[in-house]
Amino acid sequence: MTVATEESNDLNKKEPSQNIEDDDDGEDDVAEVVDSGTGDAKKKKKKKKPKKKKATQSDPPRVGLSKLFPNNIYPEGELQPYKDDNVWRTTSEEKRYLEKLANEDLQTTYQNIRRAAEVHRQVRAHARKHIKPGMSMIDIVENIENGTRSLVEENGLESGVGFPTGVSINNCAAHYTPNAGDTTVLKEGDVLKVDFGVHVKGRILDSAFTLTFDHTYDKLIEAVKDATNTGVREAGIDVRLGELGGYIQETMEAYEVEVGGKVLPVKTIQNLSGHSIALYNIHGGKSVMQIKNDDLTKMEEGEYFAIETFGSTGRGRVVDSGECSHYAKIVDAPKIPLRLASAKSLLKSIDKNFGTLPFCRRYLDRAGETKYLLALNHLVQQGIVQDYPPLCDQFGSMTAQFEHTILLRPTVKEVVSRGDDY
Structure with a gap:
């Protein structure tokens, strides 16, 4: 910005030279003007152009992430070091070097999954705050899906909703979303599982949580959340899936819940599982059962998994039940x-x-x-x-779910869906 200088009354004086630094702090800057004839310094103020305001998310969330992250770099998830025989990966200079120089496709994959994860965090933050008894299930899912489509900037098969928003209630553990005309309303005593996904270029982020509106089933929710976190913590490269299921089951079934004066054990739902995720394929071929079993299949470097756990106050098994959606x-x-x-x-x-x-x-x-x-x-x-019909435990029981997506990077495990909430 050009700053005009004062005229000199002395005809023998030269035009003063200028040295003006822009510190980009958004305030008026002081320009030091040096009179080359006398060596005296004079100070003048120059006006600063107002800084552009950063885009912020709306309420409900409808601002696309490209406006919030114009550099297309999205937040990493929670980083966890590998355990046991893979501890060396976290500090290996060779693995770090290889990951840093990893081909462009791998780095793009990371960013695509992180972009989907950031959409999930922002959309669910609003959902967790605003879902209340008295809302229709249609309103709940449409609010979540409208937010997802807006933030991920839906574009055909390039980006959009990863799968239908599950809002399974009470003894129904999974795969319920309302069809058109469904008039179901959320009630005060319901245990609500909210399971939704986001995809970017076919890379699907899968994460879920459970909401209740009284404290009766707090221990059930605590058990399932703890079991999911155990699965996340124990997962890693070369971990055998059957052993991982045992860790999850042990954590889950250490809990009890008191309902109406009766103490009920929290049971792992034995015929539900987590899973690997592949390109445009939510179930990528490997299953993470929630019980100890003889599956010797190993998790491998570069794979990513949905670690999801389900607990129940019922028999701990689900069957197909109800209208398919x-x-x-x-x-x-x-x-x-x-x-x-x-x-x-x-x-x-x-x-x-x-x-x-x-x-x-x-x-x-x-x-x-x-x-x-x-x-x-x-x-x-x-x-x-x-x-995929709704999956339900026995009538009268209550079920809960938590889920995170983890990425098995060469040097570290990244819980891409982790947020401040769960």
């Missing part, structure tokens, strides 16, 4: 000639809008599909689409 095209689905024209048309719509990402009936409605149930059931019968 969740579906996904099978990754290696057979190419079968379809006789129904409506099924052919619906499959094209599924390929275009979801690929192999899970979807629900509300998402088909949103995509403009109508009268599709016959065609959808035909795709399920032909083994092209998998249906």
Whole structure:
């Protein structure tokens, strides 16, 4: 910025030279003007241009992350050192060097997962604060999904919702989201599991939490959260999945909950599990059971997993129950000639809008599909689409869930979905 100098009354004096530094502090700066004829210094103020205001998140969250993180660098999750035989990885100069020089695809993968994680943290912060008894399940899921779509800046299969928002209640542990016309309302005594995902270029972030509105089931929630954190802590490169399940079970089943004067053991839901995550594939092929078992499969460097645990005051097993809402095209689905024209048309719509990402009936409605149930059931019968009905323990029991996504980097374990809340 040019600063005008005062004229000299002495014709023999030279024009003064200027030395003005911009410290970019947003305030008026003092410019030192040196008169080359006398050597005297004079001070003048120059006006500073106002700094641009940083974008902030709205309430409810609807500001896309590109405005909040214009450099496209997203926060790392919680870093945990590896244990036992892999402690050396954390301090290995060779592994650090290799990770630093890792190919561009790997670094891009990290950023994609972290971007999805930051969307999840911001959306769930609002959800945890605003979900209250008396809200309809439709309102709850649409608020979460609208926030997800806005923050991740939904763009076809490039970025968007990772899978339908699960809002399973009470004895229902998983895979319930309302279909159109569902009038279910959240009640004061309900135990609500909120399970939603975000994806960026097919890299899916999967995380879940449980909400209650009285203190009856605090110990149930504590047990499940503790079990998830145990699974996260004990997971790592070369860890055997069967042993990991044992650590989770031991933690979970050390808890009891008192309900109506009766003490109930917290049971691990034995036929639910965590899982590895693959590109555009929420279940990547490896399962993290919640009970000790004989699975000798190892976790491997570069993989990432959803560590999710479910506890119950019931029998500790779930069965299919209720109207189905969740579906996904099978990754290696057979190419079968379809006789129904409506099924052919619906499959094209599924390929275009979801690929192999899970979807629900509300998402088909949103995509403009109508009268599709016959065609959808035909795709399920032909083994092209998998249906995922609600999974419920015995009536009258209560179930809870917590879940984190972890990334097994060469040098360190990154809990990408970790936040201040859980």
